[in-house]
Amino acid sequence: MTPRIRVALLALAGVVLLPGAAAVITGLPPFGATIAQYGERINAITPEARHVANMVSAINFDLRGLDTLGEEFMLLAAITGTVVLLRGRRGEGNTERALRRPGRAVIPRSEAVVLVCRIAGPLTALFGLYVVVHATVTPGGGFQGGVILASGTLIIYLGEGYAGWRDAVRSHWLDGLEGGGALLFTLCGLAPMLTGAAFMQNIMPLGTFRDLMSGGLMLVENLGVALAVAGGFTQLFLEFMEETREADELDEPGEESA
């Protein structure tokens, strides 16, 4: 099929679908007019029932915690898949140390860059932690904070160079973080069952409304998500970065011993 026929087919489908889409859009409630009963109900009862201020976190970790469990393992599947697909070529042996880039001079970093990175790194980590622990009161949570934490480790890369980064970040530890976080989350689901409650039922003390320590079991689940996401995304970055390395190494097979 030539691209022209393809676009013609798409256009044809578009023309056929247009009246349908128009009917659906006009059948929907006008934008901003009303919200669904389910959401309204959650806004009404959750602050009292679970002592948390952030409804989105309450849904993610309590009311619809199973979705988040699935989401966490989706992330785990994607990262495991990435590792398998990228390492399959490199071989497992190469993953432990940084591959070098022979033939390219390492540009010495200026003192200023190193200094800035040494300040920015901990600050980013601090911000990530802040976002993680405030899950139940303000916007943010384990997922967002975890991604920020993982990005923070990249600042080590900027400041200390690739080898320094690889020294600080070990693949095994990341596996442990990722798997451990996911395990913690799953156990948060299973543990309440031992007491006769439902899967993921919030049986811990709920704390005070608007307090950092509010939400009971949600706090543990949030921690699990943060660990899994921070470990997972760092692993992702690491595997991707390694890919740019290997390319150079293969350009000059003579120095493969690196």
Place this chain on the structure above:
Amino acid sequence: MSVVSNILPYAVAVWLFGAGLYGIATSRNLIHLVGCLGVCQSATYVLLLGLGYRWGSIAPIFYDHPPGTPAVDPVMQALVLTDIVVGATLTALLLVLTIQVYKRSGSLDPEKLRPMRARQGSDRAEGSDRGHDGKRTVL
């Protein structure tokens, strides 16, 4: 104005999906194609959050406002959060596949990648899987 703003978010969602699909159908570079897929996905974000919005409501976080203040739909936001994770995982996986495809075939053009089709030199046994040869011998 009001008629436009009543349906605008939904129309934008439809537009984004269509644009992304057009990009996928005509893309000549796999990395570009992954970007287009991201556009298709952003259509779902816009649609869901548009459906969950209500004029004059606060964010569903009762920190500065007391519980009971009209707030927008938190469920839609939770759904979009999950959706964003889906998007990140898909992008990562597709980019990995793209990198590996490039290493294998030296090309990023989807038009040149035909799974199980063209003769692939040493990669495959003599005689292609493609129909014309296959038909003569198989059927």
Place this chain on the structure above:
Amino acid sequence: MSAILPLLFLLTALSGTAVVLVRDPTRQVFVIAVNGLVLTILFDALQAPDVALSELAVGSAAVPLLYLVALMAVRNQLPGKES
């Protein structure tokens, strides 16, 4: 308020279209990052700060970074050299 939201929606449509139309991946990466930012602003205006924060971290930082690294990996590679 009521004027800002429609404008933001239009901007989203525009930046999304731009991602499709910029066909050179090296430039597309930046458009993708901008698109992520626009979405972040839109989400914030739609009273979804949680989603906006995720989109900021993922859509305009982590994902464009992955694109950049992928581009680097592809560019560093001599095509077809590895068997």
Place this chain on the structure above:
Amino acid sequence: MTLGPSALLPLPVAIPLVFCAVMLATAHLLPGRLPDILATLAALSVAILSGMIAVHAADGPLVYWFGGWEPRDGVHLGIGFGVDAASGWIAAFIGVLYVLTFIFAWGFFDRTHGHFHILMLLFLAAMIGFCFTRDMFNLFVWFEVMSVAAFALTAYHLEKSALSGAINFTVINSLAGFLMLGGIGLIYAQTGSLDFEGIASAVGRGGRDPVVAGAFCLVATALMIKGAIVPFQFWLADAHAVAPSPVSVIFSGAMVSLGLFGLAKVSAVVFAGSDQVQHALPTLLEGLGSITAILGGWMALLQRHMKRMLAFSTISHAGIMLTALGALSPAGTGGMLVYVVGHGLVKGALFMIAGILLATRASIDEIALRGLGRGIGPAGFAMALAGLLLCGLPIGVLDQGTRLVQGALWHQERWIALAAGAIGAGLTGAAVLRATGRIFLGLGPDPGDEGGAPSEDEREKANRPLWVMLGPCCVLLAFDVGLPASLIANATPEAASAFMHQPSVSAKAEGPAWLTWISVALALAGAGYGLFRTRLPKLVIRPLRATQSVPTRALELLHSGLIGDYAAWLAIGVALIASILAVS
């Protein structure tokens, strides 16, 4: 609070997840065979638990509310699992399939620190969640987990064709996910609920509503993409043919039919109250299903790459399942559910045989393998049996499903669907039998040089003992042939009614016995023609050739392998479904 058998419901999902997390956290510590053992144990426990759940669910559907969030004042607050007997048995079947696949794959993936097993277990957990859930968005979450695990597994071999197949698979199925999410957003905004029952009651009250129809269009498209229905079938052959054999077993045996299982559930439960949807369904499902059945069978016959041939046969059988759904009756749906199990058993066995050939003969090309299968006679016998079962040999679970489906269609006088199903089954059977004859008996013309040498690239882990691979395959076939027919016949009508949330009807009809024999005859004739064509007089061959060449050429052109084409067909498919919905 929730004690009793309902308390079992979260376990088949949670147990594989715990195994995954532990295996990942300790990935580098795990010694050699431990991942194999752990994964098999996890799958076994899932199978047993699901079986127990299914037994308990026979008295009435089990419901479980996560987090203890039971509905209050008619509003469903949390996520629920709702399991009827049929869903439970399907989950148990999936568990058994995984156990046997893990045994088949014993030692297949040596140096991967258990990563393969982690992905497979996630895949398993997602499938069980997909079967059990009664929440629209949760369905989407498991749908996506399933997809993501599948994408990574497809490309496992990292060959060029594996990678491009995986890319096509990923892009098309991602689009499916987006469409599904869009549909869920629409239906949620319109009905204010995400729970199946909540949506169903709101839909029932609503009357004719374009939003509901639009939501159904999007969700149905997504599930049909998973189920590889024409015109969304293109990704399947690309992906199934290149995935590692143990993964292909799961893909064809469970994943594709689960898409249709989801469609059955959604259309029978969630959208039961929408007259517009219910009026459109028979035309839609019968039409698309019939085309799919015949197209898949025809394409299967044209392949010489065995896994690709099996992949197209899966498409054909997915079409037959869809026509069964089109009957919209408990009889048809019950037949379809039995068919899912039977087809999974037989097709899983066939993919295992393909894996055995890859491992011991280092090729998957039918022509190149001619006569090379003589050393592994038992595999040939199993393959012949599987081929016969596939086209309708009247024994076993698959045959029982076929009869139920045909009975339902016969009752409603859907001759097109009946004919398409018989022809599709016959064609796929012909393809398998022809390959059996050529590979294991050395029949057919000598290809000479054209066969070519087997390539090292395709070899799959040769150093495994034959019995480890052949054993699970034979167990699958034994399950298909040996499961007592009376058990299924007694349980099916009630299970199907409970599955569709309809009052149970006892009357069940079977199709005429000669119909399955037609398929068998067609398969034998097709296989014979493929193998002994050269011995037939020219007078017969020439007109036959002429009728083949044009449609064949056209079909080959359509299956171009280009992702852009697939995207265009996807749009056409959505438009088609939307127009059928619009006119009904």
